[in-house]
Amino acid sequence: MNFNFFVIKLVRALLTLGVVITFTFVVLMLSGDPIENLVGDDAPPEVVEYYTIKYGLDRPLHEQYFSYIGAIMVGDFGVSFSDDTPALELVLEAIPKTIQLGLTAFLVSLAISIPLGVTAALHRNKPIDRFAMSFAVFGFSIPNFFFGICLILLFSLTLRILPSSGSDTWWHLILPVITLATHEAGTVVRFTRSAMLEVLNKSYMRTAKAKGVPRRPRIQWHALPNAAIPIVTILGLRLGHLVAGSIVIETVFAWPGVGRLLVNSVTSRELAVVQAILIIVATTMVFANLFVDVMYSWIDPRVRTGGAADKE
């Protein structure tokens, strides 16, 4: 593995995180007087002064900035206004639920979309291809909150066979997973199909055919590995969409994960919790992207030897 390549990617990742943390610091500073929010605007001056010194708000800005970064490094994001629980604790409590939902949806969407996309490419313009493309357009265009509500209406309120909210049993997982996975699968089917089509049209595929390689090994050993490269990249990027999708879906299905916590915190303006989620999710995303970049260069040697363009 090329060392320089890795260092550049790592520096970029850290830079992105730095921007996010600076952003939250700046907006926290701009978003109004935190002391006033805490004690109310008719509090006596001594109380205001007490809290100003307690939270270090009397110190110069750059000092506050560095102590802010220091606090984040050790996982101190402040406490929730309503019950003094550390913000980090609230988020950590919600994370397993989000992973449970997101990962299941991701795996289900892969299990559907990759075979479907490959099959569609191999049978171009056949009914299966049309079906795959219709499914892709449907999954891509339907707003996931609307789809979720339709599922609730059908399976929970009309047929009464599946629960519509909560996370107590595995049954509760079914509807949110279908909702999230359909949207995911729609995008990935389309992408897999076009990646596969592109590879099938390459001249090495013709060469393989000409030298007499049978169809099956030709697809298995020549087409699939090459089509996998762009697919792996897009899967890494999809992670962010999954997070974004789960924000809304968790609210629709009252699923007690990070997404619902975030929406509730935004509504009640629990800034400590919002910034904790923002920074934690950003860190996860940035390192996931880094991981994908490394994977990418491992799958495709051209990237790390500098044969292909490194910037975009």
Add this chain to the structure above:
Amino acid sequence: MIKPILRLVGVGSAKTVSDGLPAKETKFPLLVLISFAFLFMLAVIFVFADFLAPFDYREQDLLNRLKAPVFLGGDWKFLLGTDELGRDILSRLLFATRFSLLVAFLGTSIGAILGTFLGFVAAHFRGLVEEVIMAMVDVQASLPFMLIALAILAFFGSSFILFIFVMGIYGWEVFARLTRGMVLSANTDGYAVAVSSLGATPGRIYARHILPNIISVLIVQFTLNFPQTILLETSLSFLGLGIKPPLTSLGQMLGAGRSHLLLAWWISVLPGAAIFLTTLSISIVGDWLRDRLDPTLRGRQG
């Protein structure tokens, strides 16, 4: 300026579009026609919502709450039924559609203009300016925008102006990246070099020569971003963090109707279907436009 747009719509210069390629059998597939018709209907609603709506969208009629639509045996007075405050859903739907489209259009346009401008700036100055702009592009591209939007709304409290601003910074990074790339390559192209050696100023070259050459790509990108912006607006309004009563948008209607799902599903399903059909038709028309516009894509399919 006008020529690329005409080419995009497929008017006038059809010959240049299909040069050297087998003629398409069906110029307008049925689905594309239906989508065009639907988009045309949206345009009519957008302009004439006041004349089409039988009631004011805020007008309450508490005696006529949760009435069913006509197709479920409701009253002809309220074609699509009424909501929990007895407001006429058809009228609300018309105004909500107008408002959602307006917000999405404003948002996408702000993003497109800002991004294109920054793309030009990056390509013109290179060096540090370019690095900073592209770093910002990277940051925004590596985070789900929903998260950024929610953070901004949480920190500054949601107001209408802020909401439009949030919609405006959505998607700018795509335009910035696209524009920078195209301007960089155009700057070394023969025509730009020729005009510049004739003594034209950079501003003139960019505005009169390079922009008209790249605008078709930017318009296609616009059609890609527009439905995404609609989805963003409706999601945020659905969560109660975007457009708020007394104003209404499709997402706001859907979110508010959720609590009456059991008694009156049409309150939320009708605006939801409107969002779905809108994004669907824009995607279908957009795909069709791209296929016609992008010769490499057509070559691969033909």
